Amino acid sequence: MGNKTSVLHILYALFPLNYERYIEPFGGSGAVLLDKKKPDKFEVYNDYNHNLVNLFRCMRDRPMAFIKELGFYPLNSRDDFNVIKNFFKQEKFDDKYLDEELELTKIILPDLKAEEIIELYVRMKQDYDLRRAVMFLKLLRYSYSSGGKSFACQPFSVVSLFQLIEQVGKRLENTVIENQDFEVLIKHYDRENAFFYCDPPYFSSEYVYQCGFTWDDHIRLKNALAKARGKWLVSYNDCEEIRNLYDGCSFFDFTRLHNMKQ
Numbered sequence: 001m002g003n004k005t006s007v008l009h010i011l012y013a014l015f016p017l018n019y020e021r022y023i024e025p026f027g028g029s030g031a032v033l034l035d036k037k038k039p040d041k042f043e044v045y046n047d048y049n050h051n052l053v054n055l056f057r058c059m060r061d062r063p064m065a066f067i068k069e070l071g072f073y074p075l076n077s078r079d080d081f082n083v084i085k086n087f088f089k090q091e092k093f094d095d096k097y098l099d100e101e102l103e104l105t106k107i108i109l110p111d112l113k114a115e116e117i118i119e120l121y122v123r124m125k126q127d128y129d130l131r132r133a134v135m136f137l138k139l140l141r142y143s144y145s146s147g148g149k150s151f152a153c154q155p156f157s158v159v160s161l162f163q164l165i166e167q168v169g170k171r172l173e174n175t176v177i178e179n180q181d182f183e184v185l186i187k188h189y190d191r192e193n194a195f196f197y198c199d200p201p202y203f204s205s206e207y208v209y210q211c212g213f214t215w216d217d218h219i220r221l222k223n224a225l226a227k228a229r230g231k232w233l234v235s236y237n238d239c240e241e242i243r244n245l246y247d248g249c250s251f252f253d254f255t256r257l258h259n260m261k262q
């Protein structure tokens with residue numbers, strides 16, 4: 001997810017002094033938004049990855065149910081990790097018998113009993129988002145560099161996440177959480193008093209992200225920002241292609257150590 005923690009102080013120093021709307025079209029792990037000294041009155045977290053967005057929504061809207069659910073999914077082996085990873089590959093839980101069960105319940109049980117059981121099944125189905133969020137958090141937390149791809153081989157207790165979930169939920173109470181393509185989002189929230197902090201997938205590392213990102217997307221972003229009435233700041237890896245694309249804009253360069261060297 002691109003760890004920004006070590007460079008946050010540089011980013012914040014580059015933020016404009018005055019703005020009224022803070023908008024992050026590529027919110028990712030939320031690190032930049034969550035670590036700001038204080039929340040802005042109007043702030044928007046957005047990401048195109050619907051699993052990330054669902055995770056933040058569930059932590060914000062149902063922190064206690066989230067914590068309860070978390071306790072039900074211990075995960076401390078490569079096999080468990082792979083089960084979850086495969087689930088996210090196919091994007092579905094094993095609910096294949098649920099509809100059949102609902103139908104049979106109506107036929108087999110007397111009305112009153114069936115009503116109770118159907119209610120339970122419906123609740124299970126409604127909790128799909130919650131279960132998905134919990135499993136996604138585990139996939140990230142137990143994977144190497146939070147990439148969700150390979151098992152980190154590090155023991156980790158989910159209990160240590162309980163407090164974090166409560167804090168994140170509280171912190172996001174007044175944050176708008178969106179799941180849009182950046183261009184739609186920028187157009188929608190653009191005002192003179194807006195500030196967009198954009199951290200798109202880096203040039204030639206686009207494959208890292210589930211949603212992918214093409215050269216046309218980099219151009220789309222540049223054009224959307226060029227048209228914006230609000231202020232903006234974009235982070236990128238330093239390369240000729242991006243320097244040419246943003247020719248005429250102000251650059252601030254800095255070097256950071258690779259995660260492993262920190």
Ligand SMILES: C[S@@+](CC[C@H](N)C(=O)[O-])C[C@H]1O[C@@H](n2cnc3c(N)ncnc32)[C@H](O)[C@@H]1O
Pocket residue numbers: 001002003004025026027028029030031032046047048049180181182183199200201202209210211212213217
């Ligand atoms: C470099 S990461 C953002 C990292 C974030 N600043 C952090 O600290 O974790 C880029 C993010 O862009 C998202 N993304 C990819 N394509 C997108 C699109 N078309 N619109 C919005 N977000 C997109 C990815 O899902 C990914 O989370």
